[in-house]
Amino acid sequence: MSLSITQSQTVNQSVIRNFVEITKLRLSVSVVFSSVAGYLLGADTIDFFVLFLLCVGGYCMVGASNVYNQIIEKDLDALMDRTKNRPLPAEQMTVRSAFILASILTIIGIAVLYSINPITAMFGAVSIFMYVSLYTPLKTKTPLSVFVGAFPGAIPFMLGWVAATNNFGIEPGTLFMIQFFWQFPHFWAIGWFLFEDYKKGGFFMLPNGKRDKGTAIQVILYTIWTVLASLIPVVGVTGKLYLTPISGVLIAILGMGLIYYALRLYNQKTAKAAKQLMLASVSYITLLQIIYVADKFIR
Template identity: 50%
Template sequence: MGFYSMYSYLSSYFTVSKWRDLLVLGKARLSFSVVFSAGAGYLIATEAFQLTQFLYLIAGGIAITMAANAFNQIIEKDIDAKMSRTANRPLPAGRLSVSESFMTAAILTLIGAILLIKVNALTAAFGFISLIVYVLLYTPLKAITPFSVFVGAIPGAMPFMLGWVGATGRFGIEPGTLFAVQFLWQFAHFWAIAWILFEDYKKVNYHLLPTDQPNEKASFQIVLYSAASVVTALLPAFGITGSLHLSLWSALLVLLIGLYFVRSALILHKNPSVFHARLVMRTSIIYLTLIQMIYVLDKFSFQ
C-alpha cells in the first residue's frame, strides 16, 4: 500500500466522529481535570520549575488516566448498555469495537508509561499502580461490594501526590499528606454521585453507597469524610508535614472553603434528596480545586 493509499485509508477511518468517540472512551475532559491535581502537586513541590518535566508529567498523566477509563469501559460495556446514563457510550452503542478500544487503551498506556518514566521512575511506578488498581481491582469490585469505593479512592487520590513525586523523585510525609487530602475527599464526592445515580446503578446491581441506600446513615458518613478531608488539608499549617507548609492566611481560606463543603454535606444529611446530593458533588469539586490553588499560591506568595 502506497503512502497516499495509506493516508486515504487512515483519513477515512479516523473521521471527526471517530476521534470524538475515542475521546469519550478515554473520558478526556475528566482526565484533564484529574491531571489538574498533578500539576498543582508539582508546583507546590518544585524548587526549580522545569517546563519539559512538567509537560511530561501532565501529558503522561492524561494518557494513563484515559487508558484506565478506556479499559474500564471495555470491561463494563454490557453493564453500560443497561444504564440510561451510559447506554450511548461508543462501545455499548456500537460506534467502537472492542478491538479498537483495546488498541487505543494499550497505546495510551504505552505513551503514558514512556512519558512518566521521563519524569522519574517513581512517578511512572505510581502511575502504573494507579492504572492496575483502577482497572483490575476497582472495576470488578463495583459489582461485588460497596468497599470498591475505598479501592477506587486510591487511584483517584494519586494525582495530587504524583505531582510532588514528579518534582522531587521521592515519597515522604509531604506527598503522603497530599494523597490523604484527596483520598478522604473522594468518599464524599463519589458517594454524592452514587446517591444521584442510585436508580441507574440499581439496574445493574451496583451498590456503591456505604449503607446500600440513600439514607441518613449514608449522608452522615458523607459529613464525616468531608470534615476529615478539611482537617487533613489544614495539617500543613501546624508544621507537622515536613517541607509542606501553609501560612496562617492560607489556612484560614482553606478552613472557610472547607466549612462551605461540610455545610453542603450537613444540608444533605438534614434534607436527604438527589437535589442536595448534587449540591455536595458540585461543592466538592469547587472545594478541591480552590484548596489546590491556595496551596500553590501560598507556596509562591508566602514561602
C-alpha cells in the same frame, strides 16, 4: 471530490469524539490538573518540559484506565441512561479498537512518566492496576469498591510532587491523604443522585447500599476528615509542604462550605442535595489546589 472530503471530515470528527468520550476528557484533564498542582508544590524550580511530560503521561494513564474500565463494563453501561451512549455500548467503537487504544496509552503513559523518574512511573502503573483490576470489578460486588477506588483516585495530587522531587515522603503522603478522604463525599454524592441509574447496572456505590441516614452520617464524617487533613500543613509538621495561616483560614472557609452541603444532604436526603454536594466537592478540591499553589509562590 467534495463528497469524499466531507466523508473524511465526518470520519475524523467521529474518531476525535470517540477518543474524547472513551478517555473521559473532562475527568482526565481534572486529574492532570491535580498532578500539575502537586508538581508546582514540590518543585524548587519549574521545568516546563517535565511539566509537559507529566501532563502527557498523566493523561495517557488516566485515559487508559477509563478505556479499560469501559471495556469491562460495556454490557453494564448499555443498561444505564448515563452511559448507554458511550462509544462501546453505542457500537461506535469495537472492543478490539478500544483495547488497542488502551494498550497504546498505557505504554506511552508509563514510558513518558518513566522518563521523568522511575518512582513516578511506578505510581502511575499502580494507579492503572488498582483502578482496572480491583476497583472496576468490585463496583458490582461491594460498596467497599469506593474505598479501593480512593487509592488510585488519590495518587495524581501526590504524583506531581514525586515527579518534581523523585522522592516519596511526608509531603506527597499528605497530598495523598487529602485527596483520599475527599473521594468519599464526592463519590457517595454521585452514588446518591444517580442511585436508580446505578441500580440498573448493578453497581453498589453507597456505603450501606441505601440513601438513608446511615449513609448521610458517613458522608458528613468523611467530609470533616477531608477538611481536617487539608489543614494539617498549617501546623508545620509536613516538611516542605507548608501553608500560611491566611491560606489556612481560606481553606477552613471552603471546608465549612463543604460541611454545610454534607449537612444539607443529611437533613434533606434528596438527589438535588446530593448533586449540590458533588458540585461543592469539585469546587473544594480545585480551589484548595489553587490556594496551596498560590500560597507557595506568593509568600
